[in-house]
Amino acid sequence: xxxxxxxxxxxxxxxxxxxxxxxxxxxxxxxxxxxxxxxxxxxxxxxxxxxxxxxxxxxxxxxxxxxxxxxxxxxxxxxxxxxxxxxxxxxxxxxxxxxxxxxxxxxxxxxxxxxxxxxxxxxxxxxxxxxxxxxxxxxxxxxxxxxxxxxxxxxxxxxxxxxxxxxxxxxxxxxxxxxxxxxxxxxxxxxxx
Numbered sequence: 054x055x056x057x058x059x060x061x062x063x064x065x066x067x068x069x070x071x072x073x074x075x076x077x078x079x080x081x082x083x084x085x086x087x088x089x090x091x092x093x094x095x096x097x098x099x100x101x102x103x104x105x106x107x108x109x110x111x112x113x114x115x116x117x118x119x120x121x122x123x124x125x126x127x128x129x130x131x132x133x134x135x136x137x138x139x140x141x142x143x144x145x146x147x148x149x150x151x152x153x154x155x156x157x158x159x160x161x162x163x164x165x166x167x168x169x170x171x172x173x174x175x176x177x178x179x180x181x182x183x184x185x186x187x188x189x190x191x192x193x194x195x196x197x198x199x200x201x202x203x204x205x206x207x208x209x210x211x212x213x214x215x216x217x218x219x220x221x222x223x224x225x226x227x228x229x230x231x232x233x234x235x236x237x238x239x240x241x242x243x244x245x246x
Contacts, residue, residue, distance in 0.1 A: 062080075064235050066156040070157050091222050099214060100188065118181070118184035122180035126176065137150045172230050176226055176227075
């Protein structure tokens, strides 16, 4: 009973059909801690480049900060996230559960829906502003002309920003949004198509 109350953000129809690993990550206190950590890591990965040599490549990192979230949003629109193909689901024996269960199929249809696309794009704009504006202000305050340079730091920092930060942030936000909107979603047209 207590366990159910702690995870009441998961609709009752999905309770035993949603990977427990994702449930633990999406619990409000855990999610806040994880997302705060990911945002802090994102800022460290990007802003450490503004400190000065040998990590100066302001234009490249400004572009990454401004356009990176849109790139990830477009990725998840083109290749929708299916939690039943994630490592968490595979480890719990829930792989492809969406093919045989209507309530699970409804969740996957919601993640592929135009509502999800709008949510992803809206989230990407917010993250772009969150990352780009402070970087642009710091670059301007430094009063040095931004430079173009591609070095080893770019090979490490940019993938770290995308894969360790953005992809996981978007998955967590998208799943939390989908669970919150699951009951009100009428996915009959998406599920039949």
